[in-house]
Amino acid sequence: MAATVPPTSEAPELVIGVVLFWNETAELERLLVSLEQARLTAGSPRFRLEFWDNSCSPEYRIRLETLGLHSVSYGSENLGFGRAHNRLMARAFSAPGVRWYLCLNPDAVVHPDMLSELLRQAARMNRPGLVEAIQFPVEHPKPYDAVTHATPWCSGCALLVSRELYETVGGYDEQIFLYCEDVDLSWRARASGFDIALAPQALIHHYTGDRPPGGRTRLEMIRAGAYLGQKWGGIDFSVARQGEYEALTGEPLKLPETPPPTEAMRGVAEFGHMFHFAKARW
Amino acid sequence: MTAPSTLSDRKAAIAAQFEPGSQVEVIAAPSWAGLSPSGAGLPDMPVSQVLALDPAWSRSELERCLKRFSTWPESSRLVIGFPNAGSASRILQLLSGESEMSAPWTDLQFRELVQANGLTVVTRKGFTSSDSVTQLAGHTERALRQLLVQLNEATADEWLLYQLAPPRERPQAPEGWVPGLLSVVMRNHSTSRLKLLDHAIFSLAAQAYRPLEIVLVTQSCEPGAVDQLGALLRRHQPIGGYTWKVVSEPSSRDIRARLVNVGFEHARGQYVAILDDDDVVFPQHYQRLIQRIRESDRAWAFAPVQRAYFKSTPSGGLYCTLRNMMPRSDAFRLAELAYDNYVTCHSYVIDRTRLGTFRPRFEESLDKGEDYVMVLRLMALFEPLATGGVPSAEYRIRDNGSNTIIHETSDGVLAQRIKKEWGIAIARQQDLTRPLQVLLTLGQVVQEARSGIDQADAASSPPNALRYRLVEVANASLKSKLPWIHSSLKSILGTRLEEKDSRDG
Numbered sequence: 001m002a003a004t005v006p007p008t009s010e011a012p013e014l015v016i017g018v019v020l021f022w023n024e025t026a027e028l029e030r031l032l033v034s035l036e037q038a039r040l041t042a043g044s045p046r047f048r049l050e051f052w053d054n055s056c057s058p059e060y061r062i063r064l065e066t067l068g069l070h071s072v073s074y075g076s077e078n079l080g081f082g083r084a085h086n087r088l089m090a091r092a093f094s095a096p097g098v099r100w101y102l103c104l105n106p107d108a109v110v111h112p113d114m115l116s117e118l119l120r121q122a123a124r125m126n127r128p129g130l131v132e133a134i135q136f137p138v139e140h141p142k143p144y145d146a147v148t149h150a151t152p153w154c155s156g157c158a159l160l161v162s163r164e165l166y167e168t169v170g171g172y173d174e175q176i177f178l179y180c181e182d183v184d185l186s187w188r189a190r191a192s193g194f195d196i197a198l199a200p201q202a203l204i205h206h207y208t209g210d211r212p213p214g215g216r217t218r219l220e221m222i223r224a225g226a227y228l229g230q231k232w233g234g235i236d237f238s239v240a241r242q243g244e245y246e247a248l249t250g251e252p253l254k255l256p257e258t259p260p261p262t263e264a265m266r267g268v269a270e271f272g273h274m275f276h277f278a279k280a281r282w
Numbered sequence: 283m284t285a286p287s288t289l290s291d292r293k294a295a296i297a298a299q300f301e302p303g304s305q306v307e308v309i310a311a312p313s314w315a316g317l318s319p320s321g322a323g324l325p326d327m328p329v330s331q332v333l334a335l336d337p338a339w340s341r342s343e344l345e346r347c348l349k350r351f352s353t354w355p356e357s358s359r360l361v362i363g364f365p366n367a368g369s370a371s372r373i374l375q376l377l378s379g380e381s382e383m384s385a386p387w388t389d390l391q392f393r394e395l396v397q398a399n400g401l402t403v404v405t406r407k408g409f410t411s412s413d414s415v416t417q418l419a420g421h422t423e424r425a426l427r428q429l430l431v432q433l434n435e436a437t438a439d440e441w442l443l444y445q446l447a448p449p450r451e452r453p454q455a456p457e458g459w460v461p462g463l464l465s466v467v468m469r470n471h472s473t474s475r476l477k478l479l480d481h482a483i484f485s486l487a488a489q490a491y492r493p494l495e496i497v498l499v500t501q502s503c504e505p506g507a508v509d510q511l512g513a514l515l516r517r518h519q520p521i522g523g524y525t526w527k528v529v530s531e532p533s534s535r536d537i538r539a540r541l542v543n544v545g546f547e548h549a550r551g552q553y554v555a556i557l558d559d560d561d562v563v564f565p566q567h568y569q570r571l572i573q574r575i576r577e578s579d580r581a582w583a584f585a586p587v588q589r590a591y592f593k594s595t596p597s598g599g600l601y602c603t604l605r606n607m608m609p610r611s612d613a614f615r616l617a618e619l620a621y622d623n624y625v626t627c628h629s630y631v632i633d634r635t636r637l638g639t640f641r642p643r644f645e646e647s648l649d650k651g652e653d654y655v656m657v658l659r660l661m662a663l664f665e666p667l668a669t670g671g672v673p674s675a676e677y678r679i680r681d682n683g684s685n686t687i688i689h690e691t692s693d694g695v696l697a698q699r700i701k702k703e704w705g706i707a708i709a710r711q712q713d714l715t716r717p718l719q720v721l722l723t724l725g726q727v728v729q730e731a732r733s734g735i736d737q738a739d740a741a742s743s744p745p746n747a748l749r750y751r752l753v754e755v756a757n758a759s760l761k762s763k764l765p766w767i768h769s770s771l772k773s774i775l776g777t778r779l780e781e782k783d784s785r786d787g
Contacts, residue, residue: 030488033520109488112517137485137562137676139602146595200599203481205488209672210566282605 014047014115015092016102019084020072021054023106025063032069034110034205043116045100050092052084081156082172082181089171093163101166103159109205110158111136117202118160121149129165129194130186133158133204141280149197152190152270152278156182158204165194173231175256180224183277187232191264219248225275226253233261234271340386341395348399354448359404363443364392366408370427370437371415378416389436390639392444400449408439429719432663434639459634463493464553464568467545469538470500471559473507478560478678480514485562487522491569494524497548499541501533539644539652542627546642552635554642556627556653560678563628567674571631580667581636582660584629586611588673592680600680607673614668616722617730619661623654628675630666637664645714650707655714662718 016035020028038044051072053064064072073087085103092101102118104110114133122128132154144151159182161171169188172181189196222245229238238255245253261269270277351360366372368388375381396403416423430437466486470479486496498511508528515526531537531544542556553572557563571583587608592600610624619625632642640663645655660666 030521037517037520109521111484136481137564138605141605146593146599146601147597200601203484205484205565207488207565209564210674281603 011095011097012046012048013097014045014100014102014119015050015088015095015098016047016104017050017052017085017088017092018104018106019052019054019081019088020064020106021078022057022060025067027107028064028067028069030109031104031106032067034112037112038110038115041112041116043113045115045119047102047115050088052079052088054078054080054084080174080177081179082176083174085156086171086174089161089166093166099163101161101163103156103161105157105204105206107206108157111203111205114158114202114204118158118199121197121199121202122160122162124149125195125197127164127193127195128162128197129169129189129192130154130162130196131160131202132156132196132198133160133202134198134200135206136203137205137207138209141282142276142278143281144198144200149200151196151198152268153183153186154196154198156185157206158202162194165189168192168194175258176224176227178220178224180221180228180275184228184231187265187268190268191262215248219245221275222248223253227255227258229271230255231258231261232269232271233266234269237271341391344387345395345399348395348401348446351446352399352401352448356448356450358448360446361443362392362446363441366436366439366442367391368434368437369440370430371411371413371440373430373437374416374418374423374426378418380416389439389442390434392442396444396446402447402449403444404447405443405445407443408436409441409443410438411440425719428717429663429721432640432659432719436639459552460493460550461552463495463551464491464555464572464631465495465497465545465549465551466555466557466568467542467549468496468498468557468559469541469545470498470502470511471536471538471541472502473504473510475559476510476514479511482557482559482562483514483518483522485564486524486557487518488565489522489563489568490565491567491572492523494522494568495549495551496524496526497529497545498526499529499531499545499548501531501537501541503532503534536649537646538649539646542644542653543646553631553633555631558628560680561626561628561676562678563675564673568631570669570671570674572633574667574669575631575633578667579636580633581664582630582632583667583669584611584614584625585669585675586671586673587626587629587675587677589677589679592678594680594682605676608677611673612668612670614666615730615733616661616720616726617734620658623651623657625657625666626675626677627653628677632660640664645711647714648707648710650704651711655711658715658718662720665721 018031035049039047049071051064051069053060053072053074055061056075056078061074075084079087089101092098100119100122102115118131118133121131125131132151135155135157140155142152156172169185169192171185173184173188176184186196222241226238226241226245229235229241242253242255245251273279351358354360364387365385366387366389367385368390372381372385393403414420414423418426427437436442468479468482483496486494496515498515500507500511502511508530511528512526515528519526527548529544529548531541533540545556546554553568553575555568555571567585571585574583575581588605589608590602591604592602595601608624608626610618611626611629634642640660642656642660644652646652648655
């Protein structure tokens with residue numbers, strides 16, 4: 001069994017939230033070992049781990065208990081990515097000493113320096129809202145400033161959220177089940193005057209290049225894109241995604257009502273580059 | 283060295299190997315007549331060198347003699363000279379029915395005996411011969427000899443001389459490679475590259491394939507370098523679950539080829555791969571390659587690679603500006619690989635159990651393209667398997683001149699120097715690889731040629747397509763050299779060539 005990361009008695013400044021959905025045990029063991037290595041690394045912040053299990057299965061629950069995971073919350077339904085993280089985020093920031101929440105994907109591996117580098121980047125920012133770890137071995141092609149590391153939006157794979165951001169703009173938009181909720185949170189952060197950035201020295205190993213595209217994955221992506229377009233004034237983008245959805249399922253896509261986007265929102269949204277949501281570097 | 287033809291020549295050749303004034307006792311010549319099969323002929327009080335020539339004993343007889351020698355004091359030396367039964371000349375003579383097996387030992391058999399008795403090889407000298415030995419046409423014999431030498435370098439030696447020393451420790455059975463183990467050989471030149479190396483090791487730690495061994499060979503002369511490198515490997519070990527070792531091969535000059543060869547020697551795995559300290563592999567890379575090797579009868583496989591270009595940032599970081607696929611790395615095409623290297627050193631895995639006596643080695647006389655020479659030597663005898671599909675490794679290119687290739691460096695002097703060095707290296711590469719014989723069926727040649735012609739046709743307008751140009755050249759050549767055949771063909775093919783001839787004047 002992998003080394004697990006028990007909660008510490010000292011009040012942590014960081015809570016790491018992991019949302020689970022039928023993840024392989026070996027994958028989780030590797031994540032835990034990598035977090036333990038990060039904990040042992042000089043400069044890493046004190047942290048506590050919280051899990052939310054979206055699998056809703058007694059069988060999977062036994063697996064997690066066998067693994068010795070601490071602090072797992074079990075939902076009665078699959079809440080999706082954003083809502084589950086919101087539950088964990090709310091709990092994390094209810095403790096006064098917690099300054100940061102880290103959304104962390106369960107299929108990732110943390111570099112030993114990642115946590116300290118995320119905080120180092122946050123310390124360089126005027127009003128830190130979000131800081132994402134750079135994905136490794138292949139980073140996302142969206143751009144970032146080579147000096148300040150500011151970026152149009154942050155991926156939720158390993159995303160540091162500041163208390164101030166949470167208290168000002170809230171967590172993820174719960175209308176989104178999966179995908180694009182990180183883009184939405186990033187744009188809300190920028191529209192509210194927060195800095196968001198990528199930390200190029202904070203490595204998170206997360207590789208999806210060899211995964212076959214799944215039908216359900218694609219539908220969720222299209223649905224989220226259509227909603228994002230409607231909410232942020234990318235009407236053409238939204239209509240195109242709704243058309244795709246209908247072509248694939250034979251049914252029209254029903255989207256929840258959203259208020260018209262404000263000027264500040266329109267100022268940060270970018271729909272000219274499909275799902276990259278920014279001009280890609282390659 | 284050319285093989286001495288007479289016994290006195292051999293003695294002279296052997297004597298030349300020793301320090302002047304060495305005491306050499308020839309105890310058996312030309313056929314160990316003075317020695318009994320039990321080794322009783324060996325002197326009771328060892329002299330510094332004992333020389334034996336042309337052993338004509340059976341394996342068990344020689345084994346007894348070597349066993350006796352293994353009990354002598356450490357300073358003793360035994361020199362044995364013998365004709366190599368596995369030389370290219372003897373193999374070809376045997377295959378062409380021109381002689382019977384006249385020598386009892388191949389180089390490999392002799393070395394196995396030496397190893398089995400725990401003896402140390404102090405010196406090994408090979409004597410070659412370029413004389414034609416069969417009735418075969420000269421170029422055919424040369425080509426066959428070349429093929430044999432590529433498969434086993436010792437076939438070049440007609441006659442061999444071994445200087446042996448007794449074992450320092452008790453003989454140990456030779457260890458084979460660990461089945462299923464993948465050894466990744468990494469090379470490091472300096473501790474200034476620790477950040478790059480850290481990323482490379484992190485990518486190994488996340489590999490899906492297990493069991494994994496990392497052999498990191500460093501030429502760094504800096505104090506504490508081995509400890510620093512060990513600390514990096516130790517740091518990621520809990521994630522990767524690999525075993526590791528750091529091997530120090532200090533040198534002030536660039537010995538990048540030697541580092542890999544030393545790594546191969548230390549590697550325990552059935553499978554070997556190479557990862558430079560500034561490149562990375564994706565999680566499924568080795569699993570995919572080894573699975574494909576296991577499913578096939580090939581000795582090695584390579585995967586497509588992508589290139590990533592980095593610019594230095596003001597804070598000393600690296601900013602990726604571009605990623606793209608390494609051209610042609612999705613398939614094996616002999617002609618293109620012979621033209622330039624698209625099989626980067628971290629793109630492949632070799633199964634050493636399928637190479638026979640061939641030992642993969644980087645070319646130590648080169649510090650640029652040293653891997654390419656090995657790839658060509660390997661490819662000549664062992665056709666690789668190309669996995670195709672998506673890239674599973676990344677070749678990282680920086681703009682600060684720290685790669686061996688030139689990429690957008692603003693330092694003109696540096697760029698000029700690297701360019702000049704590459705020119706010299708390429709000339710040397712070509713000298714080394716031009717004589718290589720390649721195992722290829724005619725069917726493969728035709729397939730590759732057709733593919734090349736189709737590509738050329740597709741890229742050209744129809745009148746200038748390669749196939750038309752080839753027809754034109756053939757037609758003109760036929761007309762000038764063999765006009766009577768040209769006329770016959772014209773009458774058969776009808777008007778088309780006539781029209782063409784009249785058009786061309």
